[in-house]
Amino acid sequence: MKKNIILLLALTFSLLSFGVANAQTGESIWLDTDTTSYKTEELVIVRVNAASTTPIQGFTFQIRYDPACLKPISASSPIAGMNGLQLPQSSGLVDASFASTTPQSALGVIAEASFMTLGGCQTELYLENAALAIRNAEGFAAQLPGVTLGNRNISLVVDSVIGEAQAQAPAGEGLSLEPSDPSSETDWPAIIAFALLILVTGSVVTVIIFILYKQVKTG
Amino acid sequence: MKPKKIIQIIGLLALLSLLLPAQNVSALDTTELPPPNMFQLPWDQGLAWVSMDGFDNGFKRGWGSPHNYLNGGAVDFAPRADMQIGEDTSNFWVTATAAGTIIEKGICHLKIDHHNGWTSEYQFLANFQVQLGDEVYRNQRLAIIADGERDLFCPPYLLPNSPHVHYSLRPTMVGGTFAGWHINYNPLLNKTSFTKNNETVPSFMPLLNVPDLQIVSRDAINWDTVYSGSIDAYRYERWSLQLSEEMNSFTITATALTDGITPIILLLDSYGHELARAIGTLNTIQPAGNYFVQIQPQTGAGFYNLVAEKSTMPSGPYTSVLAPSSLNVGDVGLVTIYLGNTPPEGYTSAEFMCNYSDNLEVSNIVVKELFGENPAIAINNPQNSDFIVAIAGSSLQRATTSGVAFTFEITGLSAGEAHIECPASISRGDGILTAIESIGASLTVLDSPSPLSAESATASPASQSNSTSTSALTGQVTANKPVTINLYDTNNALIASGFVNSDGLFSLFVPAGTYTAVAEANGFLKSQYLVTLIEGDSDINLNINLLAGDIDQNNVIDQFDAMTIGMSYNTSSLAAADLNGDGIVNILDLVLLAENYRATSSLVHH
Numbered sequence: 001m002k003k004n005i006i007l008l009l010a011l012t013f014s015l016l017s018f019g020v021a022n023a024q025t026g027e028s029i030w031l032d033t034d035t036t037s038y039k040t041e042e043l044v045i046v047r048v049n050a051a052s053t054t055p056i057q058g059f060t061f062q063i064r065y066d067p068a069c070l071k072p073i074s075a076s077s078p079i080a081g082m083n084g085l086q087l088p089q090s091s092g093l094v095d096a097s098f099a100s101t102t103p104q105s106a107l108g109v110i111a112e113a114s115f116m117t118l119g120g121c122q123t124e125l126y127l128e129n130a131a132l133a134i135r136n137a138e139g140f141a142a143q144l145p146g147v148t149l150g151n152r153n154i155s156l157v158v159d160s161v162i163g164e165a166q167a168q169a170p171a172g173e174g175l176s177l178e179p180s181d182p183s184s185e186t187d188w189p190a191i192i193a194f195a196l197l198i199l200v201t202g203s204v205v206t207v208i209i210f211i212l213y214k215q216v217k218t219g
Numbered sequence: 220m221k222p223k224k225i226i227q228i229i230g231l232l233a234l235l236s237l238l239l240p241a242q243n244v245s246a247l248d249t250t251e252l253p254p255p256n257m258f259q260l261p262w263d264q265g266l267a268w269v270s271m272d273g274f275d276n277g278f279k280r281g282w283g284s285p286h287n288y289l290n291g292g293a294v295d296f297a298p299r300a301d302m303q304i305g306e307d308t309s310n311f312w313v314t315a316t317a318a319g320t321i322i323e324k325g326i327c328h329l330k331i332d333h334h335n336g337w338t339s340e341y342q343f344l345a346n347f348q349v350q351l352g353d354e355v356y357r358n359q360r361l362a363i364i365a366d367g368e369r370d371l372f373c374p375p376y377l378l379p380n381s382p383h384v385h386y387s388l389r390p391t392m393v394g395g396t397f398a399g400w401h402i403n404y405n406p407l408l409n410k411t412s413f414t415k416n417n418e419t420v421p422s423f424m425p426l427l428n429v430p431d432l433q434i435v436s437r438d439a440i441n442w443d444t445v446y447s448g449s450i451d452a453y454r455y456e457r458w459s460l461q462l463s464e465e466m467n468s469f470t471i472t473a474t475a476l477t478d479g480i481t482p483i484i485l486l487l488d489s490y491g492h493e494l495a496r497a498i499g500t501l502n503t504i505q506p507a508g509n510y511f512v513q514i515q516p517q518t519g520a521g522f523y524n525l526v527a528e529k530s531t532m533p534s535g536p537y538t539s540v541l542a543p544s545s546l547n548v549g550d551v552g553l554v555t556i557y558l559g560n561t562p563p564e565g566y567t568s569a570e571f572m573c574n575y576s577d578n579l580e581v582s583n584i585v586v587k588e589l590f591g592e593n594p595a596i597a598i599n600n601p602q603n604s605d606f607i608v609a610i611a612g613s614s615l616q617r618a619t620t621s622g623v624a625f626t627f628e629i630t631g632l633s634a635g636e637a638h639i640e641c642p643a644s645i646s647r648g649d650g651i652l653t654a655i656e657s658i659g660a661s662l663t664v665l666d667s668p669s670p671l672s673a674e675s676a677t678a679s680p681a682s683q684s685n686s687t688s689t690s691a692l693t694g695q696v697t698a699n700k701p702v703t704i705n706l707y708d709t710n711n712a713l714i715a716s717g718f719v720n721s722d723g724l725f726s727l728f729v730p731a732g733t734y735t736a737v738a739e740a741n742g743f744l745k746s747q748y749l750v751t752l753i754e755g756d757s758d759i760n761l762n763i764n765l766l767a768g769d770i771d772q773n774n775v776i777d778q779f780d781a782m783t784i785g786m787s788y789n790t791s792s793l794a795a796a797d798l799n800g801d802g803i804v805n806i807l808d809l810v811l812l813a814e815n816y817r818a819t820s821s822l823v824h825h
Contacts, residue, residue: 099785141782
């Protein structure tokens with residue numbers, strides 16, 4: 001009996017150790033997703049998780065992606081009061097930061113980043129950097145020390161078959177992740193106006209040429 | 220060609236012509252545009268407001284609206300984009316965009332005639348500070364913007380829906396420039412934007428009201444005539460002055476007419492080089508020539524009166540001392556000794572017995588060729604505040620015209636008033652020395668830097684010690700927070716430190732050498748320059764644009780700076796995060812940070 005109890009305790013301890021190891025040890029940040037296989041034009045939602053015993057007032061993460069395979073859509077935080085800070089985005093790197101005026105618990109999902117699949121490809125999402133932030137005595141955001149990065153890679157397989165449109169959007173207030181290169185920003189009203197101008201001018205020229213042609217032909 | 224077809228072609232051409240105004244808005248006749256440096260934006264200099272609404276093409280408002288670009292256009296400005304009816308607007312001052320006369324005053328509006336064909340109009344005002352007929356200077360506070368609750372916008376009308384000033388300039392403000400911001404308008408898209416220093420911002424973005432320096436040319440000055448003018452931190456006035464006599468002793472007086480303004484008088488030569496400066500009254504003696512009198516404020520802005528009065532010069536032979544009217548401790552100035560009213564028969568020799576105050580040091584005495592080539596010279600070197608210079612023409616040469624006998628340099632040793640006099644005795648070749656009338660010069664030796672200067676940076680005492688010659692590091696800094704300039708030597712020791720004044724100007728006076736100049740402001744990225752000041756060479760002028768966003772001062776504008784804004788959102792608890800200085804940390808601060816995101820501080824070699 002005693003032997004059985006010892007065996008049971010040993011088994012429980014080893015199972016507990018295994019479980020803790022999977023759920024990241026200490027204060028950490030890691031990525032996960034529900035599935036890794038997608039079709040084209042489907043929404044990929046990546047969760048950014050954190051385990052921190054210290055309440056935080058902000059966090060930041062940068063996820064490297066292949067812009068030929070994925071288009072970043074938005075990021076949001078399910079934590080109440082954690083607001084997205086819109087900052088310029090570079091192509092190939094999601095750069096998201098959130099902050100709150102009051103300390104918040106950070107256990108579990110702290111943010112969700114969504115991407116749209118663009119075509120058939122195999123790619124990886126890589127958590128390049130991430131940090132939890134507290135407000136220091138001077139009032140500045142400061143990195144919470146001792147936070148490790150857990151699972152940083154998510155491999156995705158995207159089929160070239162077009163999938164079903166998904167209406168699912170991450171919870172919370174969205175942060176646009178579209179790369180913001182001001183020089184290449186599309187000014188649709190200007191493009192439409194220019195296209196109209198070209199259309200009208202082209203029509204006028206065509207009419208004038210037609211009239212001249214008729215003149216020459218009849219003359 | 221059949222008439223029907225001609226009508227068709229005319230119709231098509233008419234259709235095409237409809238597109239033409241859109242192409243031509245930015246190509247208005249330049250004579251219709253306001254002078255680029257004349258107008259500022261209609262609020263206090265140094266503050267940033269936003270535009271709430273711009274020009275219109277008839278799409279949003281009626282064709283008769285002042286906002287319509289064909290009517291000259293109008294722009295609505297407000298201190299913030301999120302102004303609320305009833306909020307305290309008592310410190311949101313609307314100012315005159317240029318000097319002029321109040322020609323209309325209504326319950327809620329004002330109109331100013333700027334005297335050169337331009338009129339500006341301001342609407343939705345309260346708490347007026349001016350009366351009909353008043354002369355106003357640029358940046359003069361006219362009224363506050365009505366809050367819409369205690370002071371209705373424009374009774375009995377309820378519009379607009381948030382406190383702002385409706386501003387227009389006529390004949391037109393389309394394509395105009397205000398405080399350096401050029402107003403762009405695309406009638407096709409009905410879009411107004413503002414461009415300054417290659418930066419274009421749309422509506423609801425901060426527009427900092429800092430005009431470029433404007434030096435306005437005024438009339439020629441006649442003696443004993445009172446002239447009036449107006450100046451501000453970015454607007455100086457320059458009057459011309461012609462001196463026809465061989466030597467001219469005169470006094471220029473600038474009297475403040477507006478409370479709080481202290482005018483500085485600068486006497487400039489015809490090339491614009493400064494000869495002398497003083498606050499209030501400038502006494503000087505100058506030879507014949509063309510000069511400028513520049514009036515600029517040491518503090519404040521407003522009106523002044525200017526009068527120039529000629530003093531009597533001796534009718535007989537005289538000697539006069541021409542010296543700078545002020546000198547900083549450690550600075551070197553040139554003094555000229557002039558022999559005037561020299562008779563045609565001339566002088567064979569002259570002896571000058573000079574004395575000077577003990578807070579000056581004299582050096583480098585150089586005799587000129589007034590007595591011909593290779594004159595005989597005897598100099599009793601400076602000692603106990605005296606020195607003697609004797610000059611005699613050689614080979615029967617003599618001084619037959621008036622002119623400069625010799626020059627010397629003075630160095631300011633300690634602050635205080637100083638006087639230099641060089642009484643002279645001349646000989647006509649009869650072996651008799653005859654004393655002639657002498658005109659001395661007074662000057663002020665100032666603790667560096669000069670309180671007369673527009674700059675307010677100060678050099679530490681260490682920077683002044685052991686230096687016989689100083690160089691000036693001057694410049695202008697763009698930032699809407701107080702800026703400190705620190706100068707470090709190659710051992711990273713702080714040599715001089717000072718603040719940038721309200722005009723964004725600074726100057727530091729230090730010995731020649733290599734330094735690192737660091738410009739710092741709370742919440743802004745440090746700007747560092749490696750500068751080498753060479754003795755006797757031209758001074759270095761830095762133009763520094765500090766980037767907003769390095770709130771934690773770690774030399775990079777990063778996510779943690781952004782998160783600091785998020786953590787202090789809608790509060791005023793952290794001044795460093797209030798990047799635009801409007802008293803609250805909000806989206807406008809995040810926008811400023813985002814413009815400079817990922818920027819780092821680096822050392823620029825100058």
